[in-house]
Amino acid sequence: MSTGLVIAVLSSLMGGGLVQPICTPRDFQNAFRNSIQGDNEFIAKVIFDDYAEQVQAINAGETEKENATPSQQLAIELQYATEADMLFDELLSSLSAINNDIEWRISIANLRRSVLLEARKFTNPWPATVWVDVPGIATVPDDVLFQIDTFLLNNIDKDRTERFMASALQIGGNVLKCKAYEKQSMQRWCEYLDIIAPYIDEEVSIALYPQLDTGEEVERIANWIYKNSNDAKVHESVLKQLSIWKTIKKKQNDTIIQLVINARKQLGFDPWSRGCGQQADTAAYKVKNELMQKSAEINEFDNSTNNVLLRLLPEELRHSFESEE
Numbered sequence: 001m002s003t004g005l006v007i008a009v010l011s012s013l014m015g016g017g018l019v020q021p022i023c024t025p026r027d028f029q030n031a032f033r034n035s036i037q038g039d040n041e042f043i044a045k046v047i048f049d050d051y052a053e054q055v056q057a058i059n060a061g062e063t064e065k066e067n068a069t070p071s072q073q074l075a076i077e078l079q080y081a082t083e084a085d086m087l088f089d090e091l092l093s094s095l096s097a098i099n100n101d102i103e104w105r106i107s108i109a110n111l112r113r114s115v116l117l118e119a120r121k122f123t124n125p126w127p128a129t130v131w132v133d134v135p136g137i138a139t140v141p142d143d144v145l146f147q148i149d150t151f152l153l154n155n156i157d158k159d160r161t162e163r164f165m166a167s168a169l170q171i172g173g174n175v176l177k178c179k180a181y182e183k184q185s186m187q188r189w190c191e192y193l194d195i196i197a198p199y200i201d202e203e204v205s206i207a208l209y210p211q212l213d214t215g216e217e218v219e220r221i222a223n224w225i226y227k228n229s230n231d232a233k234v235h236e237s238v239l240k241q242l243s244i245w246k247t248i249k250k251k252q253n254d255t256i257i258q259l260v261i262n263a264r265k266q267l268g269f270d271p272w273s274r275g276c277g278q279q280a281d282t283a284a285y286k287v288k289n290e291l292m293q294k295s296a297e298i299n300e301f302d303n304s305t306n307n308v309l310l311r312l313l314p315e316e317l318r319h320s321f322e323s324e325e
Contacts, residue, residue, distance in 0.1 A: 019055060019058050019080055019081070019084045020081055020084060020118070020119035020122045021081070021084055021085055021088050021115045021116055021118070021119035022055060022084055022088070022115070022119075023048075023051065023088055023091060023111065023115050025048070027111060027114055027115055027118075028048060028111065030110075030114065031107050031108075031110040031111035031114060032044070032107045032111070033107075035103050035104055035107045040098055040099060043098055044095060044098060047091065047094045047095060047098075048091070051087060051088075051090070051091040054087050055084060055087055058080055058083050058084055058087075070171050071168050071171055071172065074123070074164055074167055074168045074171070075164075075168070077123060077164065078160075078161065078164040081119070081123075081160055081164070082160075082161075085156075085157070085160070088115060088116075092108055092111065092112055095108060095111075096108055102142070105146075106142060106145060109145055109146060109148075109149040110135065110136075110145075112149060112152060112153075113133060113135065113136075113148060113149060113152060114133060114136060116152055116156050117131055117132075117133050119160075120159070120160075120163075123163055123164055123167055124163050125163060125166045125167050125170055125178075125182070125273065125274070125275050125276070126163075126182065126185055126186075126270045126273040126275055127210075127273055128209075128210055128211055128270055128272035128273045129185060129186065129189045129264065129270050129273065130207060130208055130209075130210060131189070131192050132196065132204060132207045132208040133207075134148070134196045134199050134200075134204055135148065137203055137204050137207065138199050138201060138203070138204055140199050144195065144196075144199070147195055148192075148195055148196070151191065151192060151195060155188050155191075158184075159185065159188060162181045162184060162185060163181075163185070165181055166178050166181040166182060166185075166275075166276065169181070169276070170275075170276060170277065173277075175276050175277055178275070178276035178277075179268075179269070179276050182268065182269055182270070182275050182276055183268030183269070185270075186264040186265070186268050186269065186270060187268070189264055190261075190264060190265050193261070196208075205257075209253075209256075209257055209260065211272045212253050212256065212257070213253070213295065213298050213299070213302070215245070215249055215302050215305075217302060217306060218242075218245060218302055218305050218306055218309070221306055221309050221310065221321075222238050222241075222242055222309060224321060225238050225309060225312065225313065225317075226238065228317060228320065228321070229313065229317060234312050234313065237312050238309060238312060241305065241308055241309055241312075245301075245302075245305045248301065249298070249301070249302075252294065252297065252298050252301070253298075255294060256291060256294050256295070256298075259271070259287060259290060259291055259294070260272060260291070262287070263284070263287045267281070267283055267284055267287065269281075269284055271284070271287050271288050271291055272291075
């Protein structure tokens with residue numbers, strides 16, 4: 001199979017949402033970069049082309065879903081996902097046999113992590129419980145990279161099966177069994193959090209907690225003022241207001257993050273995901289209500305900061321800003 005056809009086939013499978021996990025040529029290239037040279041390059045290409053052909057065969061069962069019930073569709077998708085995962089495992093095993101030096105093993109770990117974490121975005125009743133790809137965002141020591149790799153090897157299969165099972169239980173309305181899977185999912189997320197915690201910076205935090213309010217509107221207004229006002233005093237005042245806003249904003253978001261972590265760790269549910277449906281537990285209701293209250297406070301604070309920033313402008317510039325809205 002030609003390289004162009006390989007790319008077309010894998011892109012088609014991904015676009016159809018049928019097969020996950022799937023390793024694309026881009027995933028492969030990003031993971032290995034300059035690690036592949038000489039004979040290794042030829043062998044790796046043969047291995048990858050063979051993998052692509054086998055993945056294509058999984059698509060043959062697409063028509064099975066046409067007349068299936070939602071629960072039956074999930075069962076079929078789980079079968080596809082399990083088959084795709086087995087092929088991906090075989091791909092990694094074959095690639096691992098080519099070389100055993102540290103750079104090659106790091107590339108294998110990078111490929112496994114990028115592909116499997118992408119696959120977790122599909123059929124996930126708890127989409128907010130992200131296993132964020134920290135090494136793809138920040139620099140981490142090799143031992144941490146391999147620790148993440150070991151975590152994935154030990155947990156990804158069970159995680160996949162339970163995500164599909166919980167989705168089916170969600171459809172069937174079996175809340176109690178669904179909650180049992182949710183609790184186990186939260187435990188895995190907490191275990192992953194323990195591994196990556198020392199490397200969580202602002203960028204990682206945004207990916208790890210996708211529901212956080214980042215205050216984009218405040219940043220946008222400040223940038224507009226910098227661009228359109230030549231008054232140094234106005235710039236200085238904007239900078240001061242932004243500094244105050246960022247300090248308070250961080251404290252507000254840290255409070256929300258801790259509420260979410262406590263809910264997942266202590267109560268075994270994710271307050272940011274619909275999950276198994278309505279939470280009848282009093283403690284869960286309390287957490288959700290507190291999160292709603294904190295979110296409202298953040299929204300009010302952001303709006304107040306926006307107004308303060310706009311009042312720094314002379315009337316003409318303020319009208320100019322409003323006319324662009």
